[in-house]
Every structure is written in C-alpha cells, then in structure tokens.
C-alpha cells in the first residue's frame with residue numbers, strides 16, 4: 001500500500017527521524033522493532049536519519065517536559081518544509097501516565113503541530129507502521145499543495 005502510494009503521489013521515499021522526548025523506552029523499543037527483519041519498514045524505502053535537516057517526518061515518543069520542549073521545537077524548526085509529525089504512544093499523544101507529573105507539559109502537540117496520533121502503551125509496531133503510512137499521506141498532501 002505504501003509503495004503504491006509513493007508511486008501514485010510521486011513523493012520520494014520518506015526519511016524519518018525518531019526523537020525520544022521522555023519515554024520509558026517502551027515505545028522506543030517498539031519503534032526500533034519496526035526496523036528489524038520481522039517488520040522491515042525499510043522495505044518501503046523509509047530511511048531512519050539522525051539529522052533533522054534531512055528528515056521529512058518527525059516521529060516522537062514520550063512526554064514533553066519543561067526540559068526537553070526546547071529541544072523538540074529546535075529539531076522541528078530545523079526540518080525543511082514540508083514536514084509531518086507523528087506522535088507515538090499515550091505519552092506522545094497526551095502525556096500518558098506521566099501527564100500529572102510536576103515537570104510534564106503534556107503531549108507533543110503542546111509544542112509543535114502533530115499530523116498523526118498513534119495510540120497504545122506501548123504502541124504496537126503494526127500501529128506505528130500504520131501511523132507512518134498516514135504520516136506519509138499527510139506529507140504527500142503538503143508536497144502536492
């Protein structure tokens with residue numbers, strides 16, 4: 001589905017950057033599982049990059065807190081336009097179990113615009129892959145205006 005969507009929309013393979021805001025690492029482990037041979041998300045041409053200047057899609061796990069909110073905003077601002085953001089897990093979407101903590105701001109959308117919300121605690125690899133497909137569609141819509 002993703003491959004045909006890329007062909008149809010003439011959008012290049014999406015380059016994705018993963019940022020862990022303040023997760024328990026549960027959602028990070030599931031996100032990294034997507035890169036293993038079992039799920040092999042790279043078969044769709046998705047490349048995991050470490051430089052925000054190369055990234056089309058920002059994938060964020062964990063809660064936003066007063067310490068990391070500036071880093072998150074800084075990474076987002078360095079990404080070229082157009083760009084899409086995917087919030088992963090209960091923490092990324094709303095602050096999750098940590099939302100009442102004294103240092104927690106909340107979900108990712110408290111700091112930057114979010115295009116796709118992936119639920120779960122942790123989010124399952126299948127749900128993350130679905131979220132990436134949706135994120136690519138949002139990204140393609142922005143590219144095509």
Ligand code: SF4
Nearest residue numbers: 023026089091121122
């Ligand atoms: S949603 Fe659950 S598994 Fe994911 S970072 Fe938060 S507490 Fe951990």
